[in-house]
Amino acid sequence: MKGLFFITSNKGKAVESKELFSKSGIDVVQKNLGYPEIKANTLDEVAFFGAEFVKNKIDQPFFLEDAGLFIDALNGFPGVYSAYVFHSIGCKGILKLMKDVENRNATFRSVIAYCETGKEPVIIIGECKGAISEKEIGKNGFGYDPIFIPKGQKRTFAQMETDEKNKFSHRGKSLHKLLDFFKRR
C-alpha cells in the first residue's frame, strides 16, 4: 500500500497514526476534508455515517476515527461528545465533576471506519481502560491525555511519548487492528 488517507482535522491523531504505520512502511497522509457528524449513542454510528459521506468524495482507500472518554461515575459522560465537551469545559471541568468522587474508572474508546472505493466501511474498535487522575499532569498528547492514567500504569498519557502511548492507548489498539487487517489480506 502506498499512501493511506486519514480524514481528520486533529493533528495529534495524525501524528500518532503516522508514527505507528511508518514502521510497517505505510505512509499515512492527513486530509482535513470535513464530514457531518451525527448525534448518536455510539461512536460506531458516527464513524460509519462519516465514512459513508466521505466515500463519495474520494477515490482512494481512507479511514477516519472517532474517539471518546467514557467515565463510569458520570454515566458515560463525556462519551460521544468528548470533543465538544473538551472545547467547552475542558479537563478542568471534568476534574471538577470528579471532585470527591471515589470511583474514578473510565474507558477511552476509538472507532476506526476504513473504506475502499465502492465498498462498505469496515468498523474497527480499540479500547483502553484506566482511571481519571486527581489533577492534570504532563504536556504531551492532546485532549484528555493529562487526566487519564491507563490501567496498570502510574503516569497519564500526557506524560508518555507517542510511541509509549500507542502501546496502551485505545487509538494504538484500533490502529494496530487496522494494520492486522491489511496483513491478513
Place this chain on the structure above:
Amino acid sequence: MKGLFFITSNKGKAVESKELFSKSGIDVVQKNLGYPEIKANTLDEVAFFGAEFVKNKIDQPFFLEDAGLFIDALNGFPGVYSAYVFHSIGCKGILKLMKDVENRNATFRSVIAYCETGKEPVIIIGECKGAISEKEIGKNGFGYDPIFIPKGQKRTFAQMETDEKNKFSHRGKSLHKLLDFFKRR
C-alpha cells in the same frame, strides 16, 4: 388550521405547546417520529436538518424544536448537547461545574423549524436570558428548569405553572412567534 404536528419525543415540550396553541384554537398533536440529529455548532442547523428529513415522511404541516441552555462561564456548555448532558450528569453536574463560579449568566434558546408540504423549513428563534440557581428548586417542568431563573424573576422555571413559564420562556417565545407567523398570513 386543524391539526398541527409537533415532532418530538419530549412530553414536557408537547404539554407546553398544546397549552399555548389551544388558546388560538389550534390543536397540537405530538408525533414521536424520530429524526437524525447532527452534531452541529448551532441549534438552527440541527432543527433545519431534522425538518428536511421529516418533510419527506409526512404530508401535513409540522414543526420540530431544538433547545439548549448556554452558560456564559462554561463557554456555552451544555449548549447544543443539552439533552445528552442532562441524561448523563444532569442538573447536579451543572451545579457542580458552577460551584464557586460568580458569573451565573445563562441563556435558554429554542429553535423551531416549521414546514409545509413541498416547502423549505422556516426557522424561528426564541431566547430567554437568566441565571443558574445555587441549588435545584421546584418540581414543575423538565430538564434544567429547576436550576434556571429567568431574568427579572426570583423563582426557577420549575417553580412556575406551564402558563406562567410560557410567558418568559425561550420556547414560549418561539411558539408565540410561530403563532404570529400563522396570523400574518
